[in-house]
Amino acid sequence: xxxxxxxxxxxxxxxxxxxxxxxxxxxxxxxxxxxxxxxxxxxxxxxxxxxxxxxxxxxxxxxxxxxxxxxxxxxxxxxxxxxxxxxxxxxxxxxxxxxxxxxxxxxxxxxxxxxxxxxxxxxxxxxxxxxxxxxxxxxxxxxxxxxxxxxxxxxxxxxxxxxxxxxxxxxxxxxxxxxxxxxxxxxxxxxxxxxxxxxxxxxxxxxxxxxxxxxxxxxxxxxxxxxxxxxxxxxxxxxxxxxxxxxxxxxxxxxxxxxxxxxxxxxxxxxxxxxxxxxxxxxxxxxxxxxxxxxxxxxxxxxxxxxxxxxxxxxxxxxxxxxxxxxxxxxxxxxxxxxxxxxxxxxxxxxxxxxxxxxxxxxxxxxxxxxxxxxxxxxxxxxxxxxxxxxxxxxxxxxxxxxxxxxxxxxxxxxxxxxxxxxxxxxxxxxxxxxxxxxxxxxxxxxxxxxxxxxxxxxxxxxxxxxxxxxxxxxxxxxxxxxxxxxxxxxxxxxxxxxxxxxxxxxxxxxxxxxxxxxxxxxxxxxxxxxxxxxxxxxxxxxxxxxx
Numbered sequence: 272x273x274x275x276x277x278x279x280x281x282x283x284x285x286x287x288x289x290x291x292x293x294x295x296x297x298x299x300x301x302x303x304x305x306x307x308x309x310x311x312x313x314x315x316x317x318x319x320x321x322x323x324x325x326x327x328x329x330x331x332x333x334x335x336x337x338x339x340x341x342x343x344x345x346x347x348x349x350x351x352x353x354x355x356x357x358x359x360x361x362x363x364x365x366x367x368x369x370x371x372x373x374x375x376x377x378x379x380x381x382x383x384x385x386x387x388x389x390x391x392x393x394x395x396x397x398x399x400x401x402x403x404x405x406x407x408x409x410x411x412x413x414x415x416x417x418x419x420x421x422x423x424x425x426x427x428x429x430x431x432x433x434x435x436x437x438x439x440x441x442x443x444x445x446x447x448x449x450x451x452x453x454x455x456x457x458x459x460x461x462x463x464x465x466x467x468x469x470x471x472x473x474x475x476x477x478x479x480x481x482x483x484x485x486x487x488x489x490x491x492x493x494x495x496x497x498x499x500x501x502x503x504x505x506x507x508x509x510x511x512x513x514x515x516x517x518x519x520x521x522x523x524x525x526x527x528x529x530x531x532x533x534x535x536x537x538x539x540x541x542x543x544x545x546x547x548x549x550x551x552x553x554x555x556x557x558x559x560x561x562x563x564x565x566x567x568x569x570x571x572x573x574x575x576x577x578x579x580x581x582x583x584x585x586x587x588x589x590x591x592x593x594x595x596x597x598x599x600x601x602x603x604x605x606x607x608x609x610x611x612x613x614x615x616x617x618x619x620x621x622x623x624x625x626x627x628x629x630x631x632x633x634x635x636x637x638x639x640x641x642x643x644x645x646x647x648x649x650x651x652x653x654x655x656x657x658x659x660x661x662x663x664x665x666x667x668x669x670x671x672x673x674x675x676x677x678x679x680x681x682x683x684x685x686x687x688x689x690x691x692x693x694x695x696x697x698x699x700x701x702x703x704x705x706x707x708x709x710x711x712x713x714x715x716x717x718x719x720x721x722x723x724x725x726x727x728x729x730x731x732x733x734x735x736x737x738x739x740x741x742x743x744x745x746x747x748x749x750x751x752x753x754x755x756x757x758x759x760x761x762x763x764x765x766x767x768x769x770x771x772x773x774x775x776x777x778x779x780x781x782x783x784x785x786x787x788x789x790x791x792x793x794x795x796x797x798x799x800x801x802x803x804x805x806x807x808x809x810x811x812x813x814x815x816x817x818x819x
Contacts, residue, residue, distance in 0.1 A: 274427060276448035279311040279405070281626055282425050283455045284412045284464065286314035287323060288388065288612050289598025290457035291395040292337055292619035293626075298402035300627040308630070310404045311449055312396075313428060315411035317811040319396035322459075322790060323389035324488055324574040324819045325612060326522055326532060328352065328503060330383050332649075333616035338398065347390040350527045352380040353501030358560060360509035366560050375673075375680040377608040377657055378505075385501055385524045387532075387818045388612055411807035415464050415594075416448060422636035423593035425450040426464065431809055434736050452635040453626045457598040457619060460577045461792040463806050465600040474587035474596075479691040481581040481602060482661060483796045484519060487552045487766050488534035488575065489725075490818060493568035498529045505609070507669050510554045514707050517541035518664050518672070520609075521555055523564065530571075530818070531564060536578065539696040539764075539797050540665055543706040547763035548793075549575075550711040553719035565718055573725040574816050575766040577792040580606045582661050583654040584689050589645065593636040597622040603650065607657035607676055617650045656684030665692040700799050703758040722768035726787050730815035731767070733786045733808055740808035741769065741783050741794065748802040749781035757799055764797045789814045 281297055283290045294312045301308035316322040329348060334341050341348065357369040357378075371379065400406050413429035425448065432443035456465050460483070469475050502525040511517045518540070523533040535552040556565060579602030586603070589596050597618045604611035625639035645651050659679060664672035679686055714720045743749070753759045754772060759781070761770035767789045771782040790813045795805040 274445045274448050276450055277311070279309045279449065279451045280630060281308065281310045281453050281455065282449045282451035283310065283312045283457060284426055285457035285459055285462070285598070285600070286312055286316070286319045286392060286396055286406065286408065287457055287459055287598055287615065288392060288395070289615040289619035290455065291392055291399055292333065292616040293455050293457065293597060293623040294399045294404045295337060295395065295402060296620045296623035297627055298399070298404060300623065304631065308627070311451070312399065312404055312406045313410050313412050313426070313449060314406070314408045315807055315810055316408060316813065317815055318393070318408050319406065320389040320393040321815045322813055323392045324576045324816055325388040326488070326524060326534065327386055327388040327612055328380055328383050328524065328610060329386045329391070330608070330610055330613040333613040333620065337616060337620060345394070347394050348384045348386050350385045350500050352383045352385060352503055353499065354503070355380045356502070356504045358504065358506045360506050360558055360560070362509055363557070364559055366558070373677060375607060375677050377605065377680065380503060385503060385526050387526065389816050389819045409811035410447070411810040412464060413446065413807050415467060416450070418593070418636055420636065421592060423454050423591060425454055429807060429810060433738060433809070435738060437738060440736065452630060453639065454594040455619070455622045455626065456594060456596050456600045458600050460579045460599045461795050461805070462600040463804070465596055468591055468594065468596070469587055472591045474591070478587050479581065479584040480693050480695050481579065481585040482665070482692065483539045483696055484536050484578045484580050485539060485548050485764070485766065485791060485793045486534055486536045486576055486578050487548055488532060488573070488819065489570055490572040491531050491533065491565055491568045491570050492529055493531055493564055495529045497564050498531070499525050500527050501525060504560070506560070507673070509558065510551050511537065514543065514709050515541060515546045515551065516543045516706070517546060518669050523561060533561065538580070538664070539577070539793065540692070540694070540699050542699050542701050543709070544700045544703050544757040544760040545706055545709045545763065547709070547711060549722055549766040553714055554711065556718045562718055570720065570728065572817055572819055573728040574814055574819055575789055575791040577796055578604060580604050580661050582606055583651070583658040584691055589642050590638040592638055595622050595625065595639055595641045603654065605653055605657050607660035614650055614653070617648065618645070621645055621648060621650070658684070659686065659690045662690035662692045666690065697797055697799050697801055700757055700760060702756055722766065726767050726789065729789050730817070731787065731789055731813060732815070733788070733812040735786055737809050739783055739785045740806050741785050741788065742804045742806060744802050744804065748800045750779050752800055754779060761794055761798060761803070764793050766791060766793065770794070
C-alpha cells in the first residue's frame with residue numbers, strides 16, 4: 272500500500288509543552304493577522320499527556336505570555352508553592368537543613384506552582400484543538416521527509432500492524448506522509464528524528480558536549496494529616512556519593528488532592544557501572560525525611576525519563592532548511608533553576624513566531640530566524656546566567672559545585688568564562704573490576720519496590736508482535752564487550768527491566784524486553800558502546816501516565 276499524504280503549513284512533532292505552545296502561538300498569530308494557518312500536531316502517545324513526566328514546579332512566566340487568562344480559563348495550575356525547603360542528606364538517617372541564604376536565587380520558588388505537567392499538557396491540547404489545530408495522538412513520527420533540494424518536507428508516521436519479522440499483518444495500515452512548509456521538532460529528550468537531523472546537518476559541530484540525567488518519579492496518595500499543599504523539598508547528597516560516583520538530587524512536592532510527587536535525578540555522567548538509579552531511588556525513600564511522608568500511603572504511579580542538561584553551551588544549531596528544533600529536542604533546561612517547562616514553552620513560542628514570519632514572507636523550506644529570536648529573548652539571558660552550574664557539578668562534585676554556583680549567582684552569573692565538560696556520559700564508566708560493588712537491599716513492598724511492579728503502575732503497553740524499537744548496531748557487543756568490561760550496565764541503568772543477561776545452555780544471552788520500555792531514552796545515552804539506538808515503536812505504545 273502507498274502512504275496517503277496531507278498538506279499543512281506547519282507540522283509539529285511532539286505534544287509536549289514546547290510543541291503545544293508552538294501550536295497555540297501559531298494559531299494566535301494567524302488570528303491576529305487575519306490569516307488562516309493550517310497546523311498539524313502529531314504525538315506518539317495514546318493521548319496528549321500520556322508520555323509527559325516531570326517533577327514539576329512550574330515558573331508561570333511563559334504561560335503568562337502564551338495565555339494571560341489561564342487562571343480564569345481553568346488551567347490545572349492551582350497549587351502555589353507555600354514553603355521551600357532544602358536539605359543535605361549526610362547519611363541514611365541524618366540530614367542538614369540548608370538555609371535559604373546559601374541557596375542560589377534562581378532555585379527559589381516564590382510565585383511558582385506545584386503541578387502535573389501531563390495534566391497541563393492535556394489542557395493545552397484542548398486549547399490547541401479549540402483554536403483549530405489538527406491534533407493526532409497515537410501516531411509516531413518515524414521518518415523525516417525531504418524535498419529534492421534537501422530541505423525538510425515533513426515527516427511520515429509509522430506503519431501500524433507490522434510483525435516482529437517485518438512483514439505486514441492482517442491489521443496492517445500504512446502510515447501517513449505529513450507535508451509542510453515548515454516542521455518543528457519537539458520530540459523531547461534524545462528525539463530520534465532530532466538525532467538524525469543533528470547528524471545529517473552537523474548541528475552539533477560548534478556545540479559543547481551534551482549531558483543528560485535520568486529522573487525517576489513516583490506519585491503517592493498520602494495521609495491527609497501529613498499533606499501540606501504547595502510544600503516542596505529538595506535534597507542533595509545521600510544516597511549518591513562515594514560508592515556510586517554520581518551527582519544528582521531529589522525532590523518531594525505536595526500537590527493537591529493529598530498527593531505528593533517525588534523522585535531522584537541522577538546525572539548520567541556517573542562512573543560506577545554497578546549503579547542502578549532505580550534502586551538508589553528505592554533506597555532514598557527510606558530516609559526518615561522522606562519515609563515520614565510516605566508511611567501509611569499508597570504508591571499510585573511510576574515513571575522515568577532522561578533529562579537534557581548540558582546548558583546553553585551545549586545547545587545545537589536550531590535550524591535546518593524547512594525545520595527547527597524546539598524544547599528538549601534541543602535542550603533548554605535551566606539546570607540551576609531545576610526547571611525546564613517554562614523554557615520549553617518559550618522555545619516553542621519562539622519557533623512559532625519565526626515560522627509564522629517566514630510564512631508571511633511567502634517562504635517555504637528556508638532556515639527560519641529562531642536562533643536570532645532566541646538570542647534576543649529572556650530565555651537566552653536566563654540560560655546564560657546559569658550556564659556553568661552543570662559543568663561545575665561535574666568537575667567539582669555537588670558540594671563544591673553548588674558553592675561555586677552560589678558565588679557565581681552573587682554577580683548574576685556574569686563571569687567572563689564558560690565551563691565545559693567534554694567527556695560524554697557514555698564514556699565515563701570505569702571497568703566493573705575497578706569500581707566498588709553496591710549492595711541494594713531487597714524491596715520491602717511498603718516504601719520500596721521492584722522494577723516490574725513499578726512498570727505496571729506506568730500503564731506501559733506495547734503490541735508484542737511488532738519490530739523491536741531498541742535496535743542494536745551490533746548484536747554481539749553486549750555479551751562480547753560490555754559484559755566482561757562493565758558487567759553489561761544496561762541491566763542496571765534501565766529503570767524498567769528492559770535489558771537482562773540470561774543464561775541459555777550455559778552461555779550468557781542478552782535479552783531485550785521491549786514491551787517494558789517507558790521511553791526514557793537512557794539506554795540510547797548511557798550505553799558505553801553507543802550500540803543501542805532507540806527508535807519510535809508503533810504509535811500509542813509506551814506509558815500512559817496519569818497525573819504525572
